[in-house]
Amino acid sequence: MSDDTDMLELPLGDWHRAKGARMVSFAGYAMPIQYEGIMAEHQWTRESAGLFDVSHMGQLILSGEGVAAALEKLVPGDISALKEGRMRYSLLLGADGGVLDDLMVTATPTGLYVVVNGAVKHQDIAYLRANLPAAIDINHLEDRALLALQGPKAVETISRVIPGVDQLYFMEADLFLWGEVPLWISRSGYTGEDGVEISVAANEVQALADALCAQPEVKPIGLGARDSMRLEAGLPLYGHDMDPSTDPVEGNASFAISKRRREEGGFNGADRILKALAEGPSRKLVGLSVEGKMPVREGAPIFAGEVQVGTVTSGGFAPSVGAPIAMGYVAADHNSIGTALEAEVRGKRVPLAVAAMPFIPHRYHRRGASK
Structure with missing residues (x-):
């Protein structure tokens, strides 16, 4: 991370500064690393609810006939088995089985909603375009922001603002309306806590952030606490704990290789990865x-x-x-x-x-x- 100079702006950039955030460069964006202090923000989120801006992440819709089977050539998860509104953590694999990114895949009525890491999202999109059939459409949702509300009071709090969110379970997602504003909300996150991630139109995100922070349980939280929380939760950071030189087995991500895929193979690097599963890395x-x-x-x-x-x-x-x-x-x-x-x-x-x-x-x- 470096000082905030010549970086891309998040839709909430000025909002963060107005709330006293110290901004740093991360994944090419000016992002808030802290507001009142990493320790205090970490503890607040563990005890209450913290609002994180993760709009630097790439949000994609993959659609077209056979999209799940096509994506399965590049990831080791059972994507075809995903029911609408269900999510799966998976890994984008290079030809040799090295990890190009970790990502979340959700089955939606319009295709597969895929969230990829901000630092490599453009490389991921180019790789997907080069390796998926021409009939598969890749829509980069550049007009949408992404918020994460995390902590033991997160879901009860957001349910006051957006009724019905508390009906979701972990790794489930659905479309909700906030007034007339459509929100795609998943019960997921990157802190080890209960919570949600909210995809919202970029021109509506400030009003939503204000509505959430108006709740007494919620404070805005920076990247510093996000990193300390994910480390405690044993969650890898792509580009640091996993990269193209590592495969899923040595990266402690064997759980992302679904049972059917272990039996059938058919994904990039399957020979290397299945051998590592059998013999140990x-x-x-x-x-x-x-x-x-x-x-x-x-x-x-x-x-x-x-x-x-x-x-x-x-x-x-x-x-x-x-x-x-x-x-x-x-x-x-x-x-x-x-x-x-x-x-x-x-x-x-x-x-x-x-x-x-x-x-x-x-x-x-x-x-x-x-x-």
């Missing part, structure tokens, strides 16, 4: 607990004795854990839970231990879960 993305107070950041080498066995890909202080935590790739013979390791930070060794992820429990509102 040579390295894997793992959680790391950090001894002491010194944060261990991206790029720090990880050692077992004098031998480097891995590299940190994300790290920082975790407010809800009360200590520094990290993620990183560690060689197979050193990545069992509890394995003692060290990271090198500014020439000093910092003790680590391989830890289970997530670092704090997810609090998703799943269909069929016990109350």
